[in-house]
Amino acid sequence: MKIVALFTSAGINIGICAVLLSLYSILRKQPGNVNVYFGRRLASKRSRRTDLCLERFVPSPSWILKAWHTTEDELLAVGGLDAVVFIRIVVFSLRVFSIAAIICTVLVLPVNYYGQEGKHKDISFEPLEVFSIENVKEGSKWLWAHCLALYIITIAACALSYFEFKAITNLRLVHIIGSPPNPSHFAIVVRGIPWYPEVSYYETVRKFFSNYHESTYLSHQMIYKSGTVQKLKDDAELMYKSIKGSSFDQRCKPHLPQCFCGGPRNSFKMISNEIGSIHGRTAYDDVNIDERKKECAAAFVFFKTRYAALVASQILQTSNPMLWVTDRAPEPHDIYWSNLCIPYRQLWIRKIAILVASVVFMLMFLIPVTFVQGLTQLDHLQESLPFLKGILEKKYVGQIVTGYLPSVILILFLYVVPPTMMLFSAIEGSISRSRRKKSACYKVLFFLIWNVFFVNVFTGSVISQLSVFNRITNLPEQLAKEVPAQRYILRCKDDSLMGPPSFPYHTETPRILLFAFLGFTCSILAPLIIPFLLIYFFLGYLVYKNQLINVYVTKYDSGGEFWPIAHNTTVFALIFTQIVALGVFGMKRSTVASGFTVPLLILTILFHEYCRQRFLPIFKDNSTQVLIDMDRRDEHAGKMEEIYDQLHAAYCQFTSATPDSDFSTNTRGQDLEGSNQVSETSETGNPQPKR
Template identity: 65%
Template sequence: MDIAALLTSAGINIAVCVVLFSLYSILRKQPSNVNVYFGKRLASRCSKSRDLCLDRFVPSPTWVMKAWETTQEEMLTTCGLDAVVFSRMVVFSIRVFSVAAVICTILVLPVNYYGRDRKHKNIPFESLEVFTIENVKEGSEWLWAHCLALYIITLTACTLLYFEYKSITNLRLLHITSSQPNPSHFAILVRGIPWSSDQSYCETVKKFFSFYHPSTYLSHQIVYKSGSVQKLKDDAEYMCKMLSSGCGSMEQTCKPSFAQCYFCGGSTNSFKIISNETDSIHGRTGYSDVHLNARKKECAAAFVFFKSRYAALTVAQSLQTSNPMLWVTDLAPEPQDVYWSNLCIPYKQLWIRKITTFAASVTFVLVFLIPVTFAQGLTQLDKLEKMFPFLTGMLQKKFVIQLVTGYLPSVILVLFLYVVPPVVMLFSTMEGCVSRSERKKSACSQVLYFTIWNVFFVNVFAGSVISQLAVFSSLTELPAQLAKAVPAQATYFTTYVLSSGWASLAFEIMQLFPLFCNLFQRFILGYNEDTMNGFLTFPYHTEVPRILLFGFLGFTCSILAPLILPFLLFYFVLAYLVYRNQILNVYIKKYDSGGQLWPIAHNTTVLSLLVAQVIALGVFGIKQSPVASGFTFPLLICTVLFHQYCRQRFLPIFKNNATQVLIDMDRRDERCGRMEQIYEQLSSAYCQFSSSDQSECFSSHQGEREDVRTPQDMEKANEMREDISWPPVIHSFDKPVKGGK
């Protein structure tokens, strides 16, 4: 590939970006699109209508300034810690690759270009190989420049990583201590409750924790079977009751009714026939019928509440019985974060599900080799002409050659990669994750490793599947194989950054699918309200892997093919503006994992540095530079030691809550006299059935009585739930401002 082919790809992507960004700046001003581009403002009921004026139809960059001017404190209050962590990932990439671009452009690029005594062509007709380390002759004394650049990049990355890790750790601690009382700090999730024919799960849980934790146990809420299948089953059971009653003349009304265990409570979605005449005929009470239905729908899982945060943490991290498969305890996720469908999965099935999911993931990776190999084959015109002889005449044209080699391969691979996130999210759901943040975190890791493997390693070792597997027959040959293959594919990675990076940001900000849905609703269905069926949450499982993948490509190709760095740096700057705009205006925050995605970013960055150093070690060996090779070994060791230090220093804070912090929070609430209010809020925090199910939500209480709630009680309970979440934030179209309590 030559510079002209690269410029062709860049020109096409620049044109696409300019058109889409200009179109976005116009569409976002139209009142009919407020639910597409200001979904978050609409969810907060702070949207504004605009009068008809010429400014609405003229492109303007005002959104860029608004995204740039928003401070981290405003973003933390508005969007939560997860959004701030994602923004810090992009900022880190901008900083480290700014240094890399300057160093490699000044120090490495001239060495690569003049590495051999050869006559150079005009720049547009130069092959991209003359800008890579392949153009440096063996035994060159100038390879010290590459080694020095590698040292500077690694030192810069590790220094920035350390300060980012430290800063985000402090933000996580602040997130825990400064927020309103969180129900998840007082609750644990219990699974693997033993079944008993004599008593229900609800009674078993109360008996166990009242006996073994009498001083700290407060109450609990049992988990009930839910989901589409259960609803269909309930409907079928109700229809059978209606048909078997034979009371066609009697007026019966069916409505969902939630029963509560007599002693400990908990909610269930069971149908109850409301007919005084029928009950009197059959001689039964409505409560006993509902109580039996409730027991049949109980799951072997429950939320158990304790009187202090420290008590909940102690019970969650301790082994309850000698059988580790029974009474399994863990910290409870936040109420908004609970993924109720997976709570009913028996705990003993989880290991089978993980093995099955792993096998399905491996199969998916192997199947995906087909489109990746096909896309890579388009970069080799000689093989393409042999496979498709009828294209020989067309492939002789200059523009077609530039289009096929510089644009189509990366576009085809990007299109195939759009299938990956939904499939991986399905795998993460099948694993049995009990929280939405855990499911998205698992999907994020899987998508990341999947894309790194297919975009980088499979493309590097492109060819038949047998030859790809044969490469790894000897790990000692891996550095040499990578050293030979990566510089040759560096130009392909540059075009991939253009197609998957720049264009993806333009499509992200346009929100094409919601836009088409909105147009269909308004102009086809005639629906003119500024509301949609559901608002979007930020797709961390797709965007975090994309950011980290480009960082991986930047580190591995920085000293081998420095031309990728300017395109990569421009992508990160554009991503900073686009993602901040989307987080502030489009996506809403339903839950917050407390910055759990940062350890993934840290581990991937360190992996990228190690892979880059291994490749450099192989390149220096091939280029017969023992001095550069010798200096690379200490860099590898120091990077591993730095990673281990960060794991010991910061990672435990992301895995567990500190006892010191929780005890201080308990004592502070006791001094302020807020414990009784917190206990009342716990009773309504974990509501399994939403109002969309036309259900009333009941929760457990410490007293031994049946609690019947009215709609007014439910409204009050929802207000109490809002008191224990982040304070609401009010926006305006002009500039986001921090909201108060």
Template identity: 60%
Template sequence: MDISALLTSAGINIAICVVLLSLYSVLRKQPSNLCVYFTRKYVAEPVMRSDPFCLERFVPSASWIMRAWQATDEEVLSVGGLDAVVFMRVVVFSIRVFIIAAMICIFLVLPINYYGQEMQHKQIHAESFEVFTIGNVKEASKWLWAHCLALYVISCSACVLLYFEYKSITKMRLAHITGSPPNASHFTVLVRGIPWSPDHSYSDSVEKFFSTYYPASYVSHQMVYRTGTVERLMKDAEMMYRKLKTAEPQRAGSSMPCCICGGSTHSFKILKNEAESVKSKTSVDVLQPNHREKECPAAFVFFRTRYAAVVAAQVLQSPNPMLWVTELAPEPHDVYWSNLSIPYKQVWLRKITILLGAIVFMVLFIAPVTVVQGLTQLDQLSHTFPFLKGILKKKYVNQVVTGYLPSVVLMLFMYAVPPTMMLFSTMEGNISRSERKRSACIKVLNFTIWNVFFGNVLSGSIIRQLNVFSSVRDIPVQLAKAVPTQATFFTTYVLTSGWASLACELIQLFPLLCNVFRKFILRTREEPSSWALTFPYHTEIPRLLLFGLIGFTCSVLAPLILPFLLAYFFLAFLVYRNQILHVYITKYQSGGQFWPIVHNTTIFSMVLTQIIALGVFGIKKSPVASGFTIPLIFLTLLFNEYCRKRFSPVFRRSPAQVLIEMDRQDEQCGRIEEIYSQLKAAYNSPLPTDSHSQDPSTSGSRRSNQDQESSRDPESLKPGSLRCGKVMPTTEQSGRICEKCQSSIVLPRASPREI
């Protein structure tokens, strides 16, 4: 591909980005789009802006860029949590590394590549992209030391920056643990694989086991129950009851004409207390099976101190590792309840099955990748399809097909990957939403690295020659031959999947269309909290790391990609920070657990880059450069081992010293009893059951879940939520029934506060 085709792709993507960014700056000013572009504030307090009509609302502006640029890490932390800060640190790390790489490669390596052969150069726009790669350097050139020096500078800079980032994020994680208020998950252990006994229920077995072996630290437990049709119906009925109870009461005797027949209407009857609706004479409980039949072999066990919970979670409980399996419980709002009922003995089988399914999916995806690579090689494409020769000879069609179409086709195929991997992670049996998203992130990352990077490199080689590798020793050589030739595709992929995807992320096309359909076609006023989204870490982190891999491998071999890559990361910094501050809702977080994935992938990218460079230096017959590259590989692996020993354990386990100090602070402040009173209420099953479990304050006594005090989580303070058994006021719709035709109608809710 020549530079003109690359410029064509860049021009198309720049035009798309400019149009979408301008459109976003206009759409975000419209009052009807507040729930799309300011979802966080709209969910916290539904408002309606009454801005008068003015021309400024329809003029594009860059004010959002300045606000995103001026936002601090403290603001991101308070809004998006530690995971959002870690994500933004990944973007900042990439910017810093590739600024260093661009400075040394553009001014040192690129001129050597361009003048590597004695040839008559054309004008820049007519030059082939391969002229700017290391493939243009002649064999045994004395200038290959510059490439080796650039490789050393990039690798050392990346290691230094990685070290400081890992150290900083580790401190933030410890501060997140120590600085957060007492959380029920710190005192709770999830127990699975509870052995079945014909004489005792699961609840009795849990009570007997932990009372016997943890008599000083065991407080109580909460069983996990299976979901059934009756339970789901009761949950829906309770939700409808709460909506009706929190509706604005109408005055006695008030009526209004029916919009259907013109008759008068009367209000729905609002029951005075919960007992009238839930505990009626003909209780639904008689339709349910007894509690023992509904129990799952899983339970939440509560301990008196954080340290006791950590010890119980990490110790092997029985000689059979498949029984009494313990782990720290996720946060209450992070629990994925539907997977808790999966027997623990099935989890390993599910993981193996999902692994095989993911591998099959990755292998099947090679077919569209090979088709995409066929579009980048017009001579083979014309030979395979002779009827396309006339069309492909046209200059503009040639530039579009080779410079823009392949990356677009691959990007469209890639849209099916994240939902599939999220489904796989759900079927895998993960017990928390954050763990499910983290598992999906790893699967999407492995998929994109294999299919987008290795798939394109190897499929490009397969098109040229059927025998790719004759032995394992030829892998560095074959990669060294293939990667520089595929640098053109990777550059266009950065433009299409990078620049354009960021613009689409900012415009929020799907939520925007849903909002238009909801407001102007359905004309409903549904609260946006039901469709507010969390940040898609499982799609965005793999994209960032894939571009990092492409940047590392192509920085020395094809430095021309670095300016386009830097433009992507700068735009990503602004777009993602804007989305975190205004759009996405933080419902749960992993506490920075994504950073080890980032670190390991970056180390893999660096080592792969060094191996490919070693193969290139071997092809170019430069023993000096090859000899200096081998120690760099071992030094990088040694650095990774140091980080794995120094920082990685903090992300797997909580330090005992920190936990004991936190327990002592709770004792000094007198918060122990308050914490105990909140434990069971925090992990109440979403089903309306009156399960039997121990009281947190006394061992052996039992009481109903309805008698427990509600959690003091900030999420429970939203309108319509329960706290201490009371319903807070809300602005739900008030229902009425026509006295003449008995048809139900809905009155409009109270108007939100105007600002």
């Protein structure tokens, strides 16, 4: 690909981005779109409609200025800590690649461009190879510039990552300490409850915790089988028992057709209540006989202090680790109810099955990726499809095909990845929506790095060299050959501009991290990618910030748990970049550069291990010191009794959520997951209990 093709692709993408931003600026002013573009303001009842005027049809940068001037404290107040962490990931990428752009412009690009002796032609018609490390001749003494640039970029990335980790850790502690009393701090989830024929699960849980946690145990709440099918089944059984155990009166007959002919959704329940009232008793009295059939081997157990709940969630309850398995309870709005009833012994089977399914899905995706990679190589494409030879020989057609079309096709195929990975994470058995999103985030990230990067690199050579994986020991050398030869066309358009008002962290976080991974890998090998990355991150900063301010409503907050994913990906990208550079320096026969790269690799691993030991435990568990201080503070303030009274209402299964819906709003006005309407409903559409 020539540099003119690269800039043609970049120009098309930037032009599309400018058009879409202008269109967004106009559409957000239309009164009919207020539910889409101002979902959070509607939830907090601070939106206003715009009267008909010419200004509504003229693009304006006011939303950009508003996003730029919004402080972190304001973003924290409206979007929660997860929103702040996401924006910090974007800002971190901007800072790192700003440093990389300066270093590569001063040191790397001149060495690459003048790496070979000979006359250069017009720069706009130069092939991209002359700007990459591929153009540096073997044994060149100037390769020290690439090694020095690698050191500076690595040190800058590690230093910035350390300070971000430290700052976000402090924000997380402030978030935990400063937030109002959280019911999840007093509750644990118990699964794997043993079955005894003579007693119910309810009695089994009560006896166990009354015996072994006598001084701290408060109460518990069983988890029942639920879902649309289960509810219809329960209502049908209820109606059948009511009819069977009574002399059916004529007054009830007119109601029967509603059960089968398009009556309301809760018609079974309505009929059964009427039947019960006729005979002077509640219809649910009969259901108590079979209550044990609906109990799951799982329960929420409540404790008198946060510290007692923490201890109970972490220790082994019995000598059999498959029974009485305890875990921290999610926030009430964060619970994924349908997965709580999954038998604990079944979880490892599900995880293995999902791992196999994910690998198969990744392998199946090789087909479109290989096809897309073939489009970037006109000579091979003409050989495979000779009837297109005349068309592809046209200058502008070839530039569009190699520079723009591959990214469009790949993006279209990638649209199916996030929902598929979210489905896999749900089947895997996550008991909270935030954990499910975190698991999906990892899966999407691995998928993108593998298919968009590794497969893109290797399939580019597979077309001409099918023996790419013949010798695994030559992986650094193979990467050194192939990475500089491939090109990545970036898009500056954000999908969330036209999407529904929900923030998919599991989609957007991997996307940001993928581009950061590409930037680190190509920084000293093909540094022309960095300016386009900076444009992407800058636009992403403005767009994402605007959406978090005006559209997204946060219902639950993981407390910044997405930052460790970003940190781990950054370290992995640095280590991978150093391995590739080691292979390149070896191919170029530069022993000095190769020798200095090895210590850098070791120091990066040691840095990661230090951060893992220093900061990561805070993101996994709450500390004893913090929880005991919070317990003492609430005891002195006399709030404990009030907290105890709220626990059962907070974790009421059939009024707070249903298992199969991911569309949610919040009575506190904080989150809207996938819905354009703002209402006082839960994730199931049922009314929320007032606190």
